[in-house]
Amino acid sequence: MKLNVKVFGLTCGVIWAGAILVMTIISGLTNTVPGAYDGYAGRFIKGLTSIYSGYSISLLGAIIGALWAGFTNFIFGTLFAWIYNRGVDIFS
Numbered sequence: 001m002k003l004n005v006k007v008f009g010l011t012c013g014v015i016w017a018g019a020i021l022v023m024t025i026i027s028g029l030t031n032t033v034p035g036a037y038d039g040y041a042g043r044f045i046k047g048l049t050s051i052y053s054g055y056s057i058s059l060l061g062a063i064i065g066a067l068w069a070g071f072t073n074f075i076f077g078t079l080f081a082w083i084y085n086r087g088v089d090i091f092s
Contacts, residue, residue, distance in 0.1 A: 002088055003081040012077025017070035020048070024055075024062035 027045055048065060049055050055065035 002085045005078055005081040005085065008081035009074045009076075009078030012080075013070040013072075013074030016073040017066040020069040021062050021066040024057055024065055025059075028057045028059075028062070 023041055052065050052068035055061050
């Protein structure tokens with residue numbers, strides 16, 4: 001069974017963007033010292049700040065991070081589905 005490349009990529013992007021958005025908002029609400037990254041999933045979020053330019057624990061940072069996450073995971077999901085479909089063609 002082949003995957004729809006565009007739909008799979010879009011699904012990956014939307015799911016990851018939503019996860020980043022929700023986790024950033026939760027971390028912002030549970031962080032006791034702003035900018036200290038000691039709240040929910042602090043190490044993970046600190047790592048994301050080095051990957052996504054403009055990302056931070058704030059509403060604007062959450063939106064920027066979600067846009068970056070959606071874009072990058074759309075590309076990775078599309079690439080994965082394309083490679084998967086090539087494998088299906090070769091082995092079937």
